[in-house]
Amino acid sequence: MSRIVGIDLGTTNSLVAFMDKEGPHVIPGPDGQTKVPSIVGLTDNGLIVGDPAKAHLIRDPSHTIYSVKRFMGKGLDDVKDELKYFPYHLHEKNGVIRIEIGDKTYSPPQVSAMILKELKRRAEDYLKEDVSKAVITVPAYFNDSQRQATKDAGLIAGLEVLRIINEPTAASLAYGLQKKTQGLIAIYDLGGGTFDISILKLKDGIFEVLATNGDSHLGGDDFDQRLVDVMVDDMFQTQGIKVEGNPELMQTVRLEAERVKIRLSDETQAQAVIQLPNGTYEKLWTRESVESLVMDLVERTLGPCRNALKDAGLTASQIDEVVLVGGSTRMPLVWRKVEELFGKTPHSELNPDEVVALGAAVQADILGGHTKDLLLLDVTPLSLGIETMGGVMSALIRRNTTIPTSAKEMFTTYVDGQTSVDIHILQGERELVKDNRSLARFQLKLPPLPAGVPRVEVNFLIDANGILHVTARDIRTGEAQSVQVKPSHGLTDDEVEGMIRDSFQFAAEDIKARQIIEARNEANAIIVATEKALVRAANLISDKEAEGIRRILQQLGEVKAGDDHRVIRTKISEVEKTTHHLAEVLMDATLKEALESKKLSDVIK
Amino acid sequence: MEHQHQAQATTATSRELPMARSMCWHCQSEVTGEYLCGQCVKVQPLSRDLDYFACFQLPRLLNIDEQYLEKTFYELSRTFHPDFYSTKDESEKAISLGNSAFLNAAYRTLKDPIQRAEYLIRLEAGAVKDIRSNPPADLFEEVLELQETLETFRQLAPKGPSSDLEALRKKLQAEREHLEKRQAEMETSLQHKFNEWDQLQERAALSGQAREEKNTILREMQEILSNRTYVRNMVNDLLETMG
Numbered sequence: 001m002s003r004i005v006g007i008d009l010g011t012t013n014s015l016v017a018f019m020d021k022e023g024p025h026v027i028p029g030p031d032g033q034t035k036v037p038s039i040v041g042l043t044d045n046g047l048i049v050g051d052p053a054k055a056h057l058i059r060d061p062s063h064t065i066y067s068v069k070r071f072m073g074k075g076l077d078d079v080k081d082e083l084k085y086f087p088y089h090l091h092e093k094n095g096v097i098r099i100e101i102g103d104k105t106y107s108p109p110q111v112s113a114m115i116l117k118e119l120k121r122r123a124e125d126y127l128k129e130d131v132s133k134a135v136i137t138v139p140a141y142f143n144d145s146q147r148q149a150t151k152d153a154g155l156i157a158g159l160e161v162l163r164i165i166n167e168p169t170a171a172s173l174a175y176g177l178q179k180k181t182q183g184l185i186a187i188y189d190l191g192g193g194t195f196d197i198s199i200l201k202l203k204d205g206i207f208e209v210l211a212t213n214g215d216s217h218l219g220g221d222d223f224d225q226r227l228v229d230v231m232v233d234d235m236f237q238t239q240g241i242k243v244e245g246n247p248e249l250m251q252t253v254r255l256e257a258e259r260v261k262i263r264l265s266d267e268t269q270a271q272a273v274i275q276l277p278n279g280t281y282e283k284l285w286t287r288e289s290v291e292s293l294v295m296d297l298v299e300r301t302l303g304p305c306r307n308a309l310k311d312a313g314l315t316a317s318q319i320d321e322v323v324l325v326g327g328s329t330r331m332p333l334v335w336r337k338v339e340e341l342f343g344k345t346p347h348s349e350l351n352p353d354e355v356v357a358l359g360a361a362v363q364a365d366i367l368g369g370h371t372k373d374l375l376l377l378d379v380t381p382l383s384l385g386i387e388t389m390g391g392v393m394s395a396l397i398r399r400n401t402t403i404p405t406s407a408k409e410m411f412t413t414y415v416d417g418q419t420s421v422d423i424h425i426l427q428g429e430r431e432l433v434k435d436n437r438s439l440a441r442f443q444l445k446l447p448p449l450p451a452g453v454p455r456v457e458v459n460f461l462i463d464a465n466g467i468l469h470v471t472a473r474d475i476r477t478g479e480a481q482s483v484q485v486k487p488s489h490g491l492t493d494d495e496v497e498g499m500i501r502d503s504f505q506f507a508a509e510d511i512k513a514r515q516i517i518e519a520r521n522e523a524n525a526i527i528v529a530t531e532k533a534l535v536r537a538a539n540l541i542s543d544k545e546a547e548g549i550r551r552i553l554q555q556l557g558e559v560k561a562g563d564d565h566r567v568i569r570t571k572i573s574e575v576e577k578t579t580h581h582l583a584e585v586l587m588d589a590t591l592k593e594a595l596e597s598k599k600l601s602d603v604i605k
Numbered sequence: 606m607e608h609q610h611q612a613q614a615t616t617a618t619s620r621e622l623p624m625a626r627s628m629c630w631h632c633q634s635e636v637t638g639e640y641l642c643g644q645c646v647k648v649q650p651l652s653r654d655l656d657y658f659a660c661f662q663l664p665r666l667l668n669i670d671e672q673y674l675e676k677t678f679y680e681l682s683r684t685f686h687p688d689f690y691s692t693k694d695e696s697e698k699a700i701s702l703g704n705s706a707f708l709n710a711a712y713r714t715l716k717d718p719i720q721r722a723e724y725l726i727r728l729e730a731g732a733v734k735d736i737r738s739n740p741p742a743d744l745f746e747e748v749l750e751l752q753e754t755l756e757t758f759r760q761l762a763p764k765g766p767s768s769d770l771e772a773l774r775k776k777l778q779a780e781r782e783h784l785e786k787r788q789a790e791m792e793t794s795l796q797h798k799f800n801e802w803d804q805l806q807e808r809a810a811l812s813g814q815a816r817e818e819k820n821t822i823l824r825e826m827q828e829i830l831s832n833r834t835y836v837r838n839m840v841n842d843l844l845e846t847m848g
Contacts, residue, residue, distance in 0.1 A: 367691040
């Protein structure tokens, strides 16, 4: 059975990890870095992901996608307030956001799939085997649409997603495994774009989530934005520079804001420096100034913490340990606020960037049947219900119910001969339908009978991934009924299939693009080296030979602009053949030189 | 064709049998183990007739050992949770999912004393036909009056402090204290009924006869429970309005 990897698909950074006998490990890239920036660049030469894409962000922001996790499982209406901050155009199709890049459009799961593919490739290179199965983490407070979108992203990337697991619970697995902790723990997880709080009971290898709460739209990105707003305003006031409408500059300011914020976790002040077309912009930030700027955002995390405690039937003082997860918890302000609320010093021994990926690898090992003593019992973060008369939501499954869980509901008719009932599925805590999240709709078919006679039982099942499945059964006949659920903010099965096909096509294009880039790079290197050699060998070869070499070099220079890597390769080997004698002559000369300048004893030694 | 038809029919009936938990759905051997087939070690679907108390091997009592409940829940979770069936075939996955969902519902219900009592009443309801779920007239009048006072308060509050508002606040405060006292009384009498029920169950287990007495207790419990809901909603309304 092939190995299952654990993936932390983050707003800002993503990581992949695996588990062996020694425990979970994060897989580093060729440069030793474990974090892959969750950024995708669509360049003329193909797709780039991670660090190269981050560099691309400043050069070509309108072809570079970042923080795509914020768009997962969402419609345009959900993100309308922040549209102005993004350098690319968005539109909506079938309730799903589409990102416009050049003349192509991408759904958020497609973009996430590009990041997942990069992680898959990274794991395959490191483990030297095919990787086709994964556990992927999501914020605990993600709703059904967001979870489904993440699962779709895995499918598009060619991964079988064995489990969608909540980030704070994943962190608790890694933490509990390491510390052998027992008792009540709170996991405070503040990432790049999302906030989660989970309260767990750890006992004899069982990790039971008692309650979870959060804000799926609050994180480090929002902190950066506050700094950006101040600097953008400041640049206009002091130097008359309009950053809005200049996406390149806007991204430079955003990255600088992020850098300053990170720096202020260790230092008490930091200088922001932004290169402008004519001059520079500088601003000295102090830790206090940033803290007062983001204070309300950090305080916004405390409400969900109190609600989670309340739902768990606990008080803050009953919590044995508080664990911090996510890059944003490095901020001293966050640390202080959490300490104040729980009345104890929080833990952060494990790298807050890596602990979620490590936990996902542990869960992967459990699913693979290797780790048998640990079991995670998670909950559904939001209540699930259906629309009833008067636009009111009637809850079928309450939030913080241990999953898997199911609820049955009986449906009948109100009019003689009625043949269908419309069912609208919702998620959320509010009274009215309009204030909750619409998950899906479907039409239940009923036999044409007098009113009240048909009886169809619908079963709503939330599986261990937190994803909803709907089945129906006619009570009179006992027969199962197929249910065609149309997601309100999700891709249809057909769309996902299409995207999987496209992704193979992209993969082919990507390989082609990479081959061209590699061939071009090689051609450039050969041209430079040969020209250098010609200068050095000016007196060693005939003019005729030199002339012949220059001619073929020029030909190589011409073909390398084309987009067929085979033509470039053929020309490269021709150049190599033609310069064979030149290389020999130079080698001899070098050897002679070496021998002449040294004593015999030096050479033999 | 005919033969195939028959084969399908046989499968259909044998699919019904595992529900009775006498024959393994997979290898057709007699199931001797509790939840796993003794022959092929496949997980068996829980019987449709299984109730939450039986799932935890508990008698239908209202005072239960919470530590035992948790311990058993963890043990059964280790037996049924889908995490341990990830590499198994689709049928086993489906059984594990169904059993797990049932187990979680059972634990959730039994863990909470109120839900536990409500569930017990539903289980025994076959015998208790005339359980009333409307509030008694006096409570109903109280609800109406309180709603009116709250409405006046909500209208006055935004207009700033006044002697009328202060008087209303005092009245609501008094009402709240009265209701909270009533709530506490209900909790006590409910606990009293729990004990009565348990004692009767234990006696009945010996004599086998106590249907009428049982029904009386169930009815009384139901009444306290539904009144309790009204009072709790009123207190919540009060807390929300007065802050």
